[in-house]
Amino acid sequence: MLYLAIACQPGSGAMPRAADTLAVDTATADTATPGEIRVITATDIAASPTNPLAAVLTVATDAPAQVTARWICGGRSGSDTAQIDGAGMLEVWGMRAETGCDIALEAVTPEGTERISGLRWTSGALPAALPVFTAEARAGVGPMAPGVTLVSTVWLEQTPEYYAVGVDEEGEIVWVYLDPGGYRREHHVRDMGDGTLMLLMDRMVRRITPGGRTIAEVGNADMGLNHHDALPLPGGDVLFLVSGSQTVDVPALGGAVLLLGDRLVRVAGAEGGAAPGEIVWEWSAFDHLDTSRFPGPLSLEESRSG
DSSP: EEEEOOOOOOOOOOOOOOOOOEETTTTTTESSSOOOOOOOEEEEEEEEEOOTTTTEEEEESSSOOEEEEEEEEEEEEEEEEEEESSSSEEEEEOOOOOOOEEEOOOOOOOOEEEEEEEEEOOOOOOOOOOOOOOOOTTTSSSSSSSSSEEEEEEEEEOOOOOEEEOOOOTTEEEEEEOOTTTTOOEEEEOOOSSOOEEEEEEEEEEEEEEOOOOEEEEEETSSSOOOEEEEEOTTSEEEEEEEEEEEEEEEEGGGEEEEEEEEEEEOOOOOSOOOTOOOOEEEGGGTSSSSTTSSSGGGGGGOOOO
């Protein structure tokens, strides 16, 4: 369980489901006092394809501007800011399912500021296949931390499904990520501390925005099965912990034995000198540990994964 802080307050309430996409004519939207500049030429808001509780707000401008979206959704609030020159995107996220959101825009340029209010969007429903679970705080540990707590789950009742969700201070889901590629053995989601999230996936990591847009992917299909964690390195490379196996001859155990062991694998990202996805360094436990030494019963246990 990981903690991601955002500017929000606990809230409740639900609104009827609205259309996933709402085009807004800025000429009819509420504006601030007369005399302000006009720099925003068009806006459009649509549900995120990977998070039904988030929206992508597309903004067009006729001059470079710092554009901020501020929203209030059922008592929760947040904001997102981007430098936009021509066209750009902002994200509205962190609200509960089927909740109405009031959104206001502010565009700041050297010549002045434009403000637009009256934008409206309603978050979607949670996926029907999402398993029902409860978040409980143990007695004596105090109240839930403010913000969004990220939880990664694997649902194995039928076909394995992966869901990364975030819950608010009352345990209600306010963030969810649906992998567009389907189940790919994701393990967990991590707050990177720079406004992005990292998903640990099958033979790769994916960096995403809170609204679910993919920023970058780093991985290697032939490196083996990664597990537990990955470490982003300066320059864009990623260090993976990868499972490996090796058949060794152990007379005390009757001959050939298949051993499982770990490797550290460094995979190049898009920013370094190596080709993206290339393995540029690796370390194997088989090269450093005594494969003929089995000191206790745990070392003789047959792997449950086969």
